[in-house]
Amino acid sequence: MVGPDNTIYAGSYDGRLYAISPDGTKKWAATTGVIGNSTSAFGAGGTVYVASDNYNLYAIRPAGTQRWTFPTGSDIHSAPAIAADGTVYIGSGDNNLYAVGVAPPRRAIAKVPVTTTPAWPMFHHDRAHTGRSEFSTSANPGILKWTFSTGGSATANPVIAVDGTIYVGSDDYKFYAVRPDGSRKWVSRTSGTVESPAAIGADGTLYFGCNDQRVSPNPFNSNLYAINPDGEQKWVLAMAGGRMDAPVIGADGAILANTNNELYAVNPGGTLKWTFTPSKFTTLSSPAIGTDNTIYLGSSYYYIGARSQSGRLFALHPDGTLSWQFAAPHPLTAPAVGSDGTVVIGSSDDTLYAVKPDGTAKWKFWANDGKSSGFGLSSPAIGDDGTIYVGSGDYNLYAVKPDGTEKWKFPTGNPVLSSPAIGADGTIYVGSGNDRHLYAINPDGTLKWKFTTGVIQAINSSPAIGADGTVYFGSDDGNLYAVGAAAVAQPAP
Incomplete structure (x- = not known):
């Protein structure tokens, strides 16, 4: 100088x-x-x-x-x-x-x-689907900051960009961008329901799935949308095979998006890179990606002639070829990957499986108290200490130790189909069915607080955590909720 x-x-x-x-x-x-x-x-x-x-x-x-x-x-x-x-x-x-x-x-x-990466860029926060935020929520007392009304059920999980903008889809055929103060930034119209959470690319591009009959006349087809941060559409890619789950962005920038029976890898420009199609009619989950870039998919494996079904956990090489598969007797949910490479995944019979990186079983845990009829498990989340958190249809949130033994369970008022989110301070956030509650649970399994929505509608959307500790979630009542440290005046739509 x-x-x-x-x-x-x-x-x-x-x-x-x-x-x-x-x-x-x-x-x-x-x-x-x-x-x-x-x-x-x-x-x-x-x-x-x-x-x-x-x-x-x-x-x-x-x-x-x-x-x-x-x-x-x-x-x-x-x-x-x-x-x-x-x-x-x-x-x-x-x-x-x-x-x-x-x-x-x-x-x-x-x-x-200052943050240089999105606070919550995709379903369950990251490629491994840990559901774990790097931001503390210790100062969040559970006060309503604002609600933002969509025109339909807001079941898609919200995501949060670097500048704090919250993005969420709705079944009113629209995809919304909402400012941190709760005011509408823009809305992008589609011609189908938006049940897929978005994934945010390195350049801020938003990728999400939609059943768009305008582009695909077959109502059983989905489409992958790419939208700029200002709401302008970049491209749309038609995909066969039914409803799309949450897309994930790989280390190479490719967007991994699945329909009911096919996984697509798409280049950022909208061209197809490769596809993976199981040999039998299969419903695939949202993919998770390990530190070695192995891609993991849960599935429902249907035997049409025998009218029976089972589950498969697929492990794919980064080029989309099959590495191994793990068989389960019932359909499987979306997996999460631990820091040691262990894959944890829930089943429709309330069993939580831990699978080693080589595809062999590590342990299994039955997340059902035997008193309630189970409706399957949510996608699991993994804490910083390796504790696994999973919601169950038996109305409980379970905390499972890394060795597969129960740490504690927390009772809610309804089936827990919302996937948990974890703050950097260890607080676990999860919604519960039609009891209208978002629960904040301490790491020891005690209740920190609970927030009640105003309408008896299910909270099946998984929460997202902002850089300031605000917790965002959607509800079947059509609202996006922001729960944080202080209430603010409700902005005009």
Whole structure:
């Protein structure tokens, strides 16, 4: 960095900021801890501002003496920016943007959380379908912030973009973009129900499924939509085979979307990459992807002649070829993949299976208390400590240890078909059938709070967690709910 008087300033890994005269002689060296990749900036009076890997922002006088230092919560690699009023802005590795006042006492006059990835980019948060957020919900007391009304059941799970925009589909043939304050940003019309959660691409493109008879006259076909963040349609790809489940975006950018009996891999431009079709009539679940890019699919395997059905867990290579399959006696839901590669998946007979990465059984757990008629299990979520959370048709949310033994179960008032979501603080969120409740459950299985919707309609939508800890979920009553730390005035639609 070259100053107004042509002095050259350079940081060094010896922990000093050097000032070099235009003739190459050293003017001074100021000790500032470990200098990383941050570029210096100049303020009024020749003050030099430079950041350090030791978490501090330094203000150095033109003579090389320290004017002041300001600590952040992590190492700093961004360059300071100076406003006209002298305020210094600096980004830190603690995911905050700081605005630092120059007048004593030195303090951050503003600290704004910054994220570079969507808070909840797809069904169950990530490719592995863990349902686990990186954001804490410890300050969320369960207060209604706002509701946003769609024209039909909002059963599709919401997703959340980098800027906090919430996206949700409805069976009113529309896909909605909702601002963090609950006002409508835009709406995209389709000609079919939107029951599929969206997946958000690296460039913000939204991918979701719809039964669109305008493009596909066969009512049993689905279509994959790609929409820009401003609501403009990019492309539509027709897919045979019935209802589409939640798409997932692979590490290579390909969109993995399934219909009832076929998995499609689609390039970001809308061209087909490959397909996987099981040999028998099969209903496939939303795919999950392991750290080695193996693709996992649950399925219902129908034997039409025998009028019977079973389940299969398919493991596919990244190119769509079959690696192995695991057989179960009943249909299977969407899987989740643990950090050790274990695949956990629920069954319609209330059995939770854990399958090793090689396709062999690890353990199974029956999630039914024997008192209620079971309606199958939700898709499981996996906590940071490996605990598996799964909802059951017996009205309970189960917490299962990594070894397959029960940790606890929490009773709700209806079948739990909503897949759980987990905050970074360990709180588990899940909806429950027609009892109208969203439950917040502590990691020890005790109730933290519960939120009640105003209409007796099921909550089958899985919750999504925003960067500020707000929990969003849809309901069969047609509303998208935002539950968070403070209520706000209801915006106009």
